[in-house]
Amino acid sequence: MDAWCKPKKPRTAARHPKRGWRLRRSIETRQNASAGQINGYGALCRHKPIVTLGGTSCMMIRKCLADEQAHVPLKDTEDDSTREMVNVGENRARNGVTDYPESRNEESGFLPPARYAPTHRLAWGDAPDAARLHEIDLKLKMRIKVEDSNIDTKMRGMNLSLNHTQKIRLQRALESLESISSGANSNASVAVADSIPVNQEDGVLKGHGTTELEGEVVATVCGIIERVNKLVYVRTLRARYKPEVGDIIVGRVATKRWRLEINFSQDAVLMLSSMNLPDGIQRRRTAVDELNMRSIFEENDVICAEVRDFMRDGSLQLQARSQKYGKLERGQMLTVSPYLVKRRKQHFHYLEKFGTDLILGCNGFIWVGEHVEIKDKMIEDEPTKTDPENNKSPMSTTLEEQEQTYTPLETRQNICRIANAIRVLSTLGFSITIDVILEIVDLCTEKGLDIHQMLGAEFCVLVAEKEAKRRTATRRNR
Amino acid sequence: MEFVSPEGLRLDGRRPMEMRQLRAELGAVSRADGSAVFEMGNTKVIAAVYGPREVQNRSQQINDKALIKCEYTMANFSTGDRMRKPKGDRRSTEISLVIRQTMEACIMTHLMPRSQIDIFVQVLQADGGTRSACINAATLALADAGIPMCDLVTSCSAGYLNNTPLLDLNYVEDSAGGPDVTVGILPKLDKVTLLQMDAKLPMDTFENVMQLATEGCKAVANYIREVLMENTKQLENRRGV
Numbered sequence: 001m002d003a004w005c006k007p008k009k010p011r012t013a014a015r016h017p018k019r020g021w022r023l024r025r026s027i028e029t030r031q032n033a034s035a036g037q038i039n040g041y042g043a044l045c046r047h048k049p050i051v052t053l054g055g056t057s058c059m060m061i062r063k064c065l066a067d068e069q070a071h072v073p074l075k076d077t078e079d080d081s082t083r084e085m086v087n088v089g090e091n092r093a094r095n096g097v098t099d100y101p102e103s104r105n106e107e108s109g110f111l112p113p114a115r116y117a118p119t120h121r122l123a124w125g126d127a128p129d130a131a132r133l134h135e136i137d138l139k140l141k142m143r144i145k146v147e148d149s150n151i152d153t154k155m156r157g158m159n160l161s162l163n164h165t166q167k168i169r170l171q172r173a174l175e176s177l178e179s180i181s182s183g184a185n186s187n188a189s190v191a192v193a194d195s196i197p198v199n200q201e202d203g204v205l206k207g208h209g210t211t212e213l214e215g216e217v218v219a220t221v222c223g224i225i226e227r228v229n230k231l232v233y234v235r236t237l238r239a240r241y242k243p244e245v246g247d248i249i250v251g252r253v254a255t256k257r258w259r260l261e262i263n264f265s266q267d268a269v270l271m272l273s274s275m276n277l278p279d280g281i282q283r284r285r286t287a288v289d290e291l292n293m294r295s296i297f298e299e300n301d302v303i304c305a306e307v308r309d310f311m312r313d314g315s316l317q318l319q320a321r322s323q324k325y326g327k328l329e330r331g332q333m334l335t336v337s338p339y340l341v342k343r344r345k346q347h348f349h350y351l352e353k354f355g356t357d358l359i360l361g362c363n364g365f366i367w368v369g370e371h372v373e374i375k376d377k378m379i380e381d382e383p384t385k386t387d388p389e390n391n392k393s394p395m396s397t398t399l400e401e402q403e404q405t406y407t408p409l410e411t412r413q414n415i416c417r418i419a420n421a422i423r424v425l426s427t428l429g430f431s432i433t434i435d436v437i438l439e440i441v442d443l444c445t446e447k448g449l450d451i452h453q454m455l456g457a458e459f460c461v462l463v464a465e466k467e468a469k470r471r472t473a474t475r476r477n478r
Numbered sequence: 479m480e481f482v483s484p485e486g487l488r489l490d491g492r493r494p495m496e497m498r499q500l501r502a503e504l505g506a507v508s509r510a511d512g513s514a515v516f517e518m519g520n521t522k523v524i525a526a527v528y529g530p531r532e533v534q535n536r537s538q539q540i541n542d543k544a545l546i547k548c549e550y551t552m553a554n555f556s557t558g559d560r561m562r563k564p565k566g567d568r569r570s571t572e573i574s575l576v577i578r579q580t581m582e583a584c585i586m587t588h589l590m591p592r593s594q595i596d597i598f599v600q601v602l603q604a605d606g607g608t609r610s611a612c613i614n615a616a617t618l619a620l621a622d623a624g625i626p627m628c629d630l631v632t633s634c635s636a637g638y639l640n641n642t643p644l645l646d647l648n649y650v651e652d653s654a655g656g657p658d659v660t661v662g663i664l665p666k667l668d669k670v671t672l673l674q675m676d677a678k679l680p681m682d683t684f685e686n687v688m689q690l691a692t693e694g695c696k697a698v699a700n701y702i703r704e705v706l707m708e709n710t711k712q713l714e715n716r717r718g719v
Contacts, residue, residue: 178715189714191706192621193629193666211586211628218666220586220626222710237713239624240511240530254532265530265544265593313541314591340717429716471718 160457173464180471188226190219190234198232207233208242240265241338241363243316247307248347250333250361251318255299260318263338263363268316270305272296275320302328302367304359324348330407331357331369332419336426338364342433349434354414354441360432368418370407413451417441420454424463439466481639481651489650490519497634497646497694502614502705504622512623516615519648520605525615527623530593538594543587545594548578550612552601573609576672580613580633580662583671586626595625606652607635609660613672614698621706630702631671633662634694636687638679643687645694659684661691665699 162170190196195216198204206212209221210233219225223236241263243249251260251268259267272289289296297303304325305318320326341360349358350371359367421440425432440463444454453459482488492498498519507513510526517523533539550573554561581597597619599612610633617631637647639656652658657679662672670692679687 174716177718178712181715181718189707189710191703191710192627194703209626213628213667218628220628221624222621222706223624224710224714236624237710237717238512238622259532261532265532265590267532339713429713431717431719467718 160460162457162461166457166461170461170464173461173468176468177464177471180468180475188224189222190225191222192219194219196225196232196234203230205231207231209234209236237339238337239339243268243307243310243363244343245307245309247343247362248304248359249307249318249363250302250304250328250359250365250367251363252333252365253297253299253301253303258293258297260303260305262316263335263365264316266315268307268318269311270303270318270320274308274317275305276323276326297327302333304328304361304367328359328367328369329372330405331367331415334366334368334419334422334426336364336366336422336432337429338362340364340426340429340432341366342431344433346434351414351418351438354418355411356414356418358418358434358437360434366422366432368415368422370411370415416451417444417454420444420451424454424460428460428464428467430463430467436467436470439470479654481644481654482642488644490648494642494644495690495693497697498648500698500701502618502702504618504705504709510619510623512619512621512625514615514618514622516611516618518607518611518614518646520603521601521607521611521648522603523599523601523608523611523615525597525599525612525619527595527597527616527619527625529595529623530590530625531595533592533594539592542591544585544590544592546578546582546585546587546597547594548574548581548597548599548616550574550577550599550601552604552608556601556604573612576609576674577612577616580631580672581616581620584617584627584629584631584664585620586628589626595620604649606648606650607646607660609633609674610635610646610662610698613662614702618702618705622709629664629666630699631662631664632695632698632702633660633672634691634698635660636691636694638683638687643683643690645690657687659687659691661688661695663692663695663699665696 195213195218196210198217200215204217206217207226209219209223210217211220212218217232219234221234221236221239223234223239226233226235241249243262243264249262251262251270253259254261254267257267260270262268272293303320305320306325308317308319311317341362341364343362344360347360347362349360350356351358355371357367357369357371361367418437418441421437421444422432424440425436430436443462443466444451444459447459447462449459482494486493488494488496490498498521499517501515501517503515505513506515506524507526510528512527513525515522515524530544533545538545550570552561552570577597577599585595597616599616601608601612613631613633617627620627621630634645635647635658637644637651637656637658639651639654644651647658655677657675657677659679660672660674661670663670673688675684
C-alpha cells in the first residue's frame with residue numbers, strides 16, 4: 001500500500017452501501033414499479049460483455065460471482081440462469097423495449113448499481129484489442145439508439161400520460177415526420193464545437209454562431225448550417241429572440257423599469273415620442289406625459305410594437321406609430337420558442353369566424369384576443385378621454401362602458417380554443433402558422449372535443465398524425 | 479478496505495478504467511431557456527439556464543460582456559441522511575464558484591453585453607462525482623439554451639485507491655479518504671479548465687490519474703455531443719418547413 005493514499009479507516013463503511021441502497025430502492029420502486037421483475041439478476045447482467053470475451057475470463061467471472069454469492073443475498077446465481085437473463089436483456093434491447101429494466105432494477109443485493117454500462121470502458125493499462133473496442137463501440141451505438149426512441153415520445157414542457165397505443169401512434173407519426181424532412185437537409189445540423197466543412201479556397205465569411213479555430217470554421221451553437229454565397233452561419237433552434245428591424249413583436253411592460261420584455265437579451269425601449277398616444281394625436285413627449293406614464297401603460301401590460309432600430313449600445317428601440325399597434329386587452333398572451341414563428345408578410349390576423357384577433361409576434365410571444373375595431377375605438381375613445389374626471393369616479397360606469405369591457409362567452413371560448421391549439425403545437429415543436437392553427441381548431445370542433453381536452457394526450461396524438469398527413473400531402477403536391 | 483478485488487473488479491462491479499452509465503435528457507424544465515438532466519450512474523443532477531436576459535441588479539451590469547451567475551444546491555433528499563441545512567453552506571458556495579468559473583471559460587460572453595445568464599444546478603441523487611455531473615449538466619443546459627460557447631466543457635473524476643487509478647469514483651470510494659482528482663477539459667481545444675485535488679499524490683502517479691480523468695472527460699464529451707446532435711436533428715425535423 002502506498003503511503004500517500006493509505007485510506008483512512010472508513011467511518012461508516014458498513015453502513016454506507018446500505019444507505020445508498022435504501023435510497024436507490026425507494027426511488028426506483030416509485031419510478032419503475034411496473035418494470036419486469038428480474039430481481040437478483042440486475043447485478044449479474046453488467047458482466048454481459050465480459051462473458052463474451054472468452055474462456056478464461058468467463059471462468060474468472062464465475063469465480064467472482066461465486067465469491068459475491070458468499071456475502072451478497074442474490075436470489076439465484078447459477079450460471080444457466082445468468083445466461084438466460086443476459087439473453088433476455090439483449091432481446092429487450094433488440095426489440096426496442098425502451099424501459100431498460102435490466103439497467104434499472106438493481107435492488108438485488110447490497111451491491112451498488114448495475115447501471116454501470118461497460119460501454120465507456122477505456123483503453124488504459126490492459127489495452128483491449130481492436131475487435132473488442134469495436135464491439136464496445138457498437139454496443140454504445142445500440143444503447144444510444146434505444147434511448148432515442150425513449151426520448152421521442154417525451155415532450156418539452158408537458159407531461160403526457162400516453163397509454164400504449166397512443167405512444168405507438170405518436171411515435172409512428174413523429175417517425176413519418178422525420179422521414180419527410182430528413183431528405184432536405186440531413187447532415188446540415190451541428191452541435192457546439194463541431195467543425196463546419198467549408199471550401200477555404202473560395203474565401204469564407206463567418207456569420208453568426210461560428211468562430212475560427214486553427215484555420216477551421218467551428219460552430220459555437222447547436223443548430224443548422226446555412227450558406228448564402230460565401231457567408232456561412234449557424235441558425236439556432238431553441239435560443240432567445242434575435243431582433244431584426246421591422247419585426248412585429250409582442251412585449252410585456254417590465255416591472256422594474258419602463259421597458260418592454262421581449263425575450264431578447266435586454267429589455268427594449270418604447271419611447272413616448274415614437275408612439276401614438278391613446279387620444280389619437282401624435283405629439284412630442286412632454287413632462288406631463290412622463291408623469292402620467294401609468295395612465296398610458298401599466299406594469300405587466302401587453303403591448304404590440306415594431307422594431308425600429310438598434311441603439312449604439314446594442315439595445316433596441318421600438319415604435320408603435322399606427323393604430324394597429326399599442327396596448328392589447330381582453331385576451332391571452334402565449335410564449336413559444338421564437339424559432340417556431342417564421343417571419344411573414346402578415347403577422348396580424350383577424351379571424352372573422354371566431355371574432356378574434358391573432359398576433360404572431362416574431363419574438364415568440366403570441367397574442368390571442370377579442371377583435372378590436374380600430375376606427376370605432378378611436379371615436380369612442382375621444383369623448384371618454386376629454387372628460388377624465390368623469391371616468392375616474394368608480395360609480396360612473398355607464399352602460400356603454402360595460403358593453404365595452406364585456407366579452408361574450410363564445411368569443412372567450414374561441415380565444416381559449418385557439419390558445420390551446422398553439423400550446424399543443426408548441427409542445428410538439430411544430431412550426432406555428434395561421435393555417436396550421438386554424439386546421440387544429442377545426443380538428444377540435446370536428447371531433448367535438450372540449451377545450452380542456454385539447455391539452456390531453458389523445459388530442460396531442462391526433463395533432464401529430466394530422467400534421468404528418470398534411471406534410472406528406474404538401475410534399476406530394478410539389 | 480479492499481476497493482479493487484484480486485480479480486480486478488471494483489465494489490460496484492466495474493473495472494478500474496470503467497465509467498458509470500451516462501444518461502442525459504434535454505428540456506426537463508419547461509419555463510427555462512435551456513435545461514438538462516444528467517446522470518452518471520446513480521448521481522443525478524438537474525440544471526436550468528435562464529438568459530441571456532436583462533441584468534437584475536443594475537450595479538452588477540458589465541458593459542462589454544455578460545454577467546454569469548451560478549447557484550448549486552443539493553436537494554434535501556439527495557443523500558442517505560436527510561440533509562438539514564439545505565442552503566448557503568461553504569461547500570455549495572465553493573462548488574457554485576467552481577461551476578461559474580468553469581462555464582465562464584467557455585461561454586462567449588462578449589457577444590451578449592449588458593445581460594445576465596443564470597445557471598441553476600441541483601443535485602437530485604448524490605453518489606459521488608456530483609461536481610463533475612453538475613458541470614456536464616450545466617454544459618448541456620447552456621447548449622440547449624443556444625448560448626454561444628467556444629467549446630463544450632466536460633468533467634470527470636478519478637482517484638487512486640489500492641495502488642490502482644480508478645475512474646469516476648462513486649460515493650463509497652469517494653469517502654474512503656484517498657485522493658480525488660476532478661478534471662474539467664475543453665475537448666476540442668484540448669485545454670484544462672478545472673483541476674481539483676484535496677490530497678497528496680506522488681508526481682508520476684498523479685500524471686497517470688489525471689490522464690485517466692482526461693480520458694473520462696473525452697468519453698463524456700462524445701456522449702454529450704451525440705445527445706446534442708440528436709436533439710438538434712429532432713427539433714429541426716419536427717419543425718418542418
